[in-house]
Amino acid sequence: MHKRSNEPFLWLLFSAGGVVAALLLPIHLFLFGLAFPLGWLDAPSYEKLLAIARLPVTRIYLFVLCSLPLFHWAHRFRFTLYDGLQIKHLNELINIFCYGGAVVGTAVAAYLLWTIP
Amino acid sequence: MINPTEYLPKSYHTRVSTYWWLTRWPYLKFILREASSVFVAWIVIVTLLQIQALSRGPADYAEFQNWLRNPLVLLLNVVSFFFVVFHAVTWFNLAPKAMAIRLRGNRLPNLAISGPNYIAWVVISAAVAWILLRG
Numbered sequence A: 001m002h003k004r005s006n007e008p009f010l011w012l013l014f015s016a017g018g019v020v021a022a023l024l025l026p027i028h029l030f031l032f033g034l035a036f037p038l039g040w041l042d043a044p045s046y047e048k049l050l051a052i053a054r055l056p057v058t059r060i061y062l063f064v065l066c067s068l069p070l071f072h073w074a075h076r077f078r079f080t081l082y083d084g085l086q087i088k089h090l091n092e093l094i095n096i097f098c099y100g101g102a103v104v105g106t107a108v109a110a111y112l113l114w115t116i117p
Numbered sequence B: 001m002i003n004p005t006e007y008l009p010k011s012y013h014t015r016v017s018t019y020w021w022l023t024r025w026p027y028l029k030f031i032l033r034e035a036s037s038v039f040v041a042w043i044v045i046v047t048l049l050q051i052q053a054l055s056r057g058p059a060d061y062a063e064f065q066n067w068l069r070n071p072l073v074l075l076l077n078v079v080s081f082f083f084v085v086f087h088a089v090t091w092f093n094l095a096p097k098a099m100a101i102r103l104r105g106n107r108l109p110n111l112a113i114s115g116p117n118y119i120a121w122v123v124i125s126a127a128v129a130w131i132l133l134r135g
Helices: A007-035 A046-054 A056-084 A091-114 B025-056 B058-068 B071-098 B110-133
Strands: none
Touching (some): A007 B071, A046 B025, A046 B058
8 A cells, every 4th residue: 555645735735835925924024023123114002903913814814824834934944954955864853843843833823813812 | 688787886876065056046046945934934933922922911012022123133034034025036936837827728928827926915015014004
């Protein structure tokens, strides 16, 4: 019996995460990571941000924004180590670190978004 | 029967340098694209820290905002921004290669597939900015 490969499923997560990372992360990083800290634009108030973050639709949005790009990272980083640095003997460990990291990150995201007061 | 490879080494592997990707621009571009994933992960971690600080209260959130003004964090975010934009552009340009759509036997031009991706990028970015910046 041929063992069924997980690769198509992992590739799907990688691909979906790549789309989400490309469409959503640049504007988020630009605003929160550069424009607001450097004072180029006025940051929204704490109350306003919390009000937005409380909305169920924002929680789902942020969950997708955090989870899928982590699986994208897991897949790419795994092959960066594999092809780029040719660390092939640690394959098992690398897979656990990468996909495990994405699963843990997803769980943390779910917990944090669930517990927004 | 004579095996023609009998007197040849059974396997011949050239040793590939660990730094093979530094030798040509397309190789380097490939590795930079792969490396962009590390910065993608960093942005997600910052977002998770932000959500946590937001939940904990105004004082914690102010502290988080101060942390974002730390020169090292700013530098990392500048680098991350370039990498994530590099990721976005290479990703959208790859889309036509990943989805070869045929219409009446002809392959759709690349721009017909990458174009809508770029439009979606602009529209979504503008929407996020509008929600955060209005009023």
